[in-house]
Amino acid sequence: MSEKLLRVGTTYIPVTNVELSSEWYVNKLAADLSYKDEDKAILNLANQSIFLVKSNESQTSNFIDIYGEERFSLTFEVNGLDALEALHKDFIENEIRVGDIENRGHSGRNFVFYDLDGNKFDVWSELSPIFKEKYLVSK
Template identity: 55%
Template sequence: MSSKLMRVGTIYLPVSNPKLSAEWFCNHLGAELSYMDEGNNHVILNLAQQSFILIQSEKGTLANFNTINDGLMFPFTFEVNGIDALIQLHEELQDKGVTVGEIEDRGHTGRNFIITDLDGNKYDVWSELSVDFKEKYNIT
């Protein structure tokens, strides 16, 4: 069966203060502000060729969840092009005061580290771009 779904268009992230979180994503991760509603209840960002909606949620609501075997799991993983890019981003984020985990070897290709946003949401960063993405955008 071939899927007619083409891509994930938007990812929704719970945050306590969309305006403040948008500033954090723009200043630290290079997101671009696309839209902010008048009440500041939700913000649309463009980041990593994806739309993210930061939506005001109850304090303590997180996008992360726990699995039976591995514990904490992330809603998605950002990808960078290689270990050098991963190390450089890790250092840049540390210099900006962003909470980042250590660079890890998780037993698979590449290396990873974790970013934590203002609300405590954790996001994974991996040093390997997907093959399909590399082919589509002619990245070596």
């Protein structure tokens, strides 16, 4: 195989109400709405396309690991601990359901947050080196 996967272009997230969820992502996470109909919304967020897809209630992108813990399927990155702490504070002020900032035993710190439908996401304080190099992020 000579071709390699280069990036994740689109993530699909189940939601029960496309209108309310797209407004939440735009207002709470500063996503850019590029398309919306009754079944889906297409957002630009964190350098990728996010599709909010109308789904049945109780359907989320979360999964249960072998220890019975609910896990997220997506981690967002910010540039450093100061940025993570500022975002955490901003999310709390904007009434987004968030967990505590955690030390998980690896570099950086993390916290989780949830959207209106209970989709669980992670935020990590470390930008990947390839992203930093490609987009000339300093620090």
